[in-house]
Amino acid sequence: MKGLNLLCCCVASLLLLGTAEEVEDASEPTKRDRSHLENTLKLNEEKPADDVSGVLQRLRKIYHSSIKPLEHSYRYNELRQHEITDGEITSKPMVLFLGPWSVGKSSMINYLLGLDNTPYQLYTGAEPTTSEFTVIMHGPKLKTIEGIVMAADSARSFSPLEKFGQNFLEKLIGIEVPHKLLERVTFVDTPGIIENRKQQERGYPFNDVCQWFIDRADLIFVVFDPTKLDVGLELEMLFRQLKGRESQIRIILNKADSLATQELMRVYGALFWSLAPLINVTEPPRVYVSSFWPHDYNPETHRDLFLKEEISLLEDLNQVIENRMENKIAFIRQHAIRVRIHALLVDRYLQTYKDKMTFFSDGELVFRDIVEDPDKFFIFKSILAKTNVSKFDLPNREAYKDFFGINPITSFKLLSQQCSYMGGCFLEKIEKAITRELPDLLGSIGLGKKPNVLSCDVTGCGETPKNRYRKP
Numbered sequence: 001m002k003g004l005n006l007l008c009c010c011v012a013s014l015l016l017l018g019t020a021e022e023v024e025d026a027s028e029p030t031k032r033d034r035s036h037l038e039n040t041l042k043l044n045e046e047k048p049a050d051d052v053s054g055v056l057q058r059l060r061k062i063y064h065s066s067i068k069p070l071e072h073s074y075r076y077n078e079l080r081q082h083e084i085t086d087g088e089i090t091s092k093p094m095v096l097f098l099g100p101w102s103v104g105k106s107s108m109i110n111y112l113l114g115l116d117n118t119p120y121q122l123y124t125g126a127e128p129t130t131s132e133f134t135v136i137m138h139g140p141k142l143k144t145i146e147g148i149v150m151a152a153d154s155a156r157s158f159s160p161l162e163k164f165g166q167n168f169l170e171k172l173i174g175i176e177v178p179h180k181l182l183e184r185v186t187f188v189d190t191p192g193i194i195e196n197r198k199q200q201e202r203g204y205p206f207n208d209v210c211q212w213f214i215d216r217a218d219l220i221f222v223v224f225d226p227t228k229l230d231v232g233l234e235l236e237m238l239f240r241q242l243k244g245r246e247s248q249i250r251i252i253l254n255k256a257d258s259l260a261t262q263e264l265m266r267v268y269g270a271l272f273w274s275l276a277p278l279i280n281v282t283e284p285p286r287v288y289v290s291s292f293w294p295h296d297y298n299p300e301t302h303r304d305l306f307l308k309e310e311i312s313l314l315e316d317l318n319q320v321i322e323n324r325m326e327n328k329i330a331f332i333r334q335h336a337i338r339v340r341i342h343a344l345l346v347d348r349y350l351q352t353y354k355d356k357m358t359f360f361s362d363g364e365l366v367f368r369d370i371v372e373d374p375d376k377f378f379i380f381k382s383i384l385a386k387t388n389v390s391k392f393d394l395p396n397r398e399a400y401k402d403f404f405g406i407n408p409i410t411s412f413k414l415l416s417q418q419c420s421y422m423g424g425c426f427l428e429k430i431e432k433a434i435t436r437e438l439p440d441l442l443g444s445i446g447l448g449k450k451p452n453v454l455s456c457d458v459t460g461c462g463e464t465p466k467n468r469y470r471k472p
Helices: 002-027 035-040 053-073 105-113 147-152 159-164 206-216 233-241 261-275 303-322 324-356 363-372 379-386 397-406 426-447
Strands: 094-098 133-138 143-146 172-177 186-189 219-224 249-253 286-289
Touching (some): 053 324, 094 105, 094 206, 105 186, 105 219, 159 206, 206 233, 249 261, 249 303, 286 303, 303 324, 324 379, 324 397, 324 426, 363 397
Parallel strands (some): 094 186, 094 219, 133 172, 249 286
Antiparallel strands (some): 133 186, 143 172
């Protein structure tokens, strides 16, 4: 009897030991192989970095000598709230992560950089976790930088963020990581969108801050998961801010391996149904379907499909990195086009004001009549008739009511008076930069065989350059 009891105890112990081992194995899910990530992003290649210092120096010189004088003279930054700094010209490509809370934005960054189980991994969880704008950039060692320090450093491209106030700077944080990918790109993780929270509750202008990052992003990942496909007011406002940036947007349906095939098809259709009213373009943004985190895909899911989707996204990211200088020059040229259009409009407003003024006229009433109904004086139509500006690039008429409310029309000079013997004419210099200097700079970095890229001979100086990187 004692022997039987002893045998039962031994069997029970073995069963408990086996169960404990199974629990231990279950608590540590299998990690995914990262070789495809390293190969696609070329993280293991020991090749010298491209020397772009000469191109950046020429680009900075073109901006300061040909674009900035007209920009300052007509106070363009007060219309668009976008003044380009030297740090922005020399900065690395920026990848922006947007989307609802807890859809896997921070987990995706951790996965791309291999930060899991390190002291500087971004905090993740099922609840809203990221309350700050987190900038992940390259540095010699792991280091955290406060937002106030980032904004005070003129060498960085984040100094303009001071205009959003101290409350926002307390919600801005930088993390330096010695990672090879960050030598070529910067990631920005944003707070998740919470539809039941008003912007005032954040303590800073959330939409304005998002717009600042959107204007400077080279690639924008809008992340969703199968449980958060509803579109509320804050997400709708975000997509309004993304208008005109459709070529940079990539939609990501994350956590796809948590669904069966039939459910995944329904969720994919529901995502398009929700976003269709918000993205009013003929060609919708690319949608990637996968699970972007370090754990292996769930069994009995489309592993091959998810892996191909992930590699496709990595190739997209790598293409943006490799086209850094082309994107930078295109960005400066677009900025120059907008500055030129703004100067032409202010000049036309001023010329109309001078033509309507008489000795007995009340200047304030005369100009108020012009601003309230610019079409009556053919302000915008004359720009289209006399210049090669595209009608799609003309700014909003309402914006000039606020602009001239702050900047009296009498504080500006006509374009014909913006000339000097030594410096030349502001308008001629910016047109030369748009039509010749910036396209020639593109040719110097290997695009000489594509004369139609960014050329006014084909697109016209007032049209937005075509997206050369969108896959057919």
